Amino acid sequence: MGKDSEFVPVVDLSAARNGSGGRRGRTSVAREIGRACESSGFFTVVGHGIPAELTGRMDAVTREFFRLPAPRKEKVLCGPGKGGLRYAEGSVARGAGGDAPPDLCEIYTANVLGDLAPERRARCGGADAPWTRANDWPEEPAGFRDVWTAYMRAMGGLGGDLMRLFALALGLDEEFFDDKVDRHVSTLVANHYFPPSGPPLPGQMRMGAHSDWGSLTILLRDAVGGLQVRRDGEWHDVPHVPGGFVINIGDLMAFWTNGHWVSTVHRVRNPAEGTTDSRLSLPFFFLPNHDTRIEPLPRFRKSGDRDRVTGTTPGEWFRAKMAATYS
Numbered sequence: 001m002g003k004d005s006e007f008v009p010v011v012d013l014s015a016a017r018n019g020s021g022g023r024r025g026r027t028s029v030a031r032e033i034g035r036a037c038e039s040s041g042f043f044t045v046v047g048h049g050i051p052a053e054l055t056g057r058m059d060a061v062t063r064e065f066f067r068l069p070a071p072r073k074e075k076v077l078c079g080p081g082k083g084g085l086r087y088a089e090g091s092v093a094r095g096a097g098g099d100a101p102p103d104l105c106e107i108y109t110a111n112v113l114g115d116l117a118p119e120r121r122a123r124c125g126g127a128d129a130p131w132t133r134a135n136d137w138p139e140e141p142a143g144f145r146d147v148w149t150a151y152m153r154a155m156g157g158l159g160g161d162l163m164r165l166f167a168l169a170l171g172l173d174e175e176f177f178d179d180k181v182d183r184h185v186s187t188l189v190a191n192h193y194f195p196p197s198g199p200p201l202p203g204q205m206r207m208g209a210h211s212d213w214g215s216l217t218i219l220l221r222d223a224v225g226g227l228q229v230r231r232d233g234e235w236h237d238v239p240h241v242p243g244g245f246v247i248n249i250g251d252l253m254a255f256w257t258n259g260h261w262v263s264t265v266h267r268v269r270n271p272a273e274g275t276t277d278s279r280l281s282l283p284f285f286f287l288p289n290h291d292t293r294i295e296p297l298p299r300f301r302k303s304g305d306r307d308r309v310t311g312t313t314p315g316e317w318f319r320a321k322m323a324a325t326y327s
């Protein structure tokens with residue numbers, strides 16, 4: 001446990017908020033974040049300012065949705081051009097080059113752009129860009145859409161704050177990322193890991209080993225364990241910190257820093273045999289503006305890279321990831 005909590009350190013953001021700790025407070029918080037992003041790519045934040053009342057409502061309304069009988073929740077089954085509910089048909093482990101039987105979860109997805117008019121969404125990338133999909137809000141439980149919308153807004157704010165601390169941690173102007181994330185195309189996902197109905201198939205997990213694709217993930221999860229991070233071929237449990245969010249960086253942030261920061265493989269293991277716990281996790285995948293140009297930051301390029309820097313955009317990045325995973 002001691003080792004696991006060192007691997008995923010707890011960072012208290014209060015000294016970086018509201019100017020309470022001043023410039024020195026922000027710099028020291030940024031330094032802690034930078035160390036975590038270099039070593040494990042994972043840390044837990046507390047003192048983040050997101051009201052417990054909001055995370056509590058988010059947890060409750062989402063659980064209530066998954067508890068609905070199948071025909072009622074399937075009114076919002078996802079389909080072409082729209083988000084909603086889906087049952088895992090494969091494992092996310094495919095994206096990391098592995099293969100495994102389907103993950104043992106059901107998933108509901110909404111996007112921050114998903115309520116915009118179709119023409120406006122279409123301007124943010126092709127049909128293959130997941131963030132251009134329309135939201136499909138369930139009518140029950142009551143209040144679902146309002147709570148999710150408020151939560152997405154809060155997560156967008158926290159994501160922007162973290163990017164500012166990332167900039168400081170990387171020795172950049174604090175505002176460096178601001179104009180690259182001011183039209184962010186983030187996605188909010190609920191993973192519901194239902195109670196096991198029998199032994200898993202060989203290699204089957206609640207969620208297979210994968211790394212996240214985007215810039216940063218803000219994860220709210222319940223106290224049921226299972227999230228593990230891989231280091232040197234060994235799996236470490238991510239300790240549960242009440243009231244905290246687990247933050248991890250994704251492949252795009254690793255690219256942006258030319259590998260100086262690491263996007264670490266993680267998974268959700270199965271519960272112990274005989275336990276019937278379900279589990280809920282709510283990752284918010286914070287993604288920059290769809291068309292922002294992303295190149296490895298000059299200070300992290302090696303001398304040999306200088307002349308052959310290839311850039312990308314979140315749009316191109318996701319197209320390549322989707323093709324590699326689902327084709």
Ligand SMILES: O=C(O)CCC(=O)C(=O)O
Nearest residue numbers: 191212221227268281283
């Ligand atoms: O359920 C969790 O704790 C992690 C989920 C996850 O890694 C993901 O959705 O990418």
Ligand SMILES: [Fe+2]
Nearest residue numbers: 210211212266
């Ligand atoms: Fe993940």
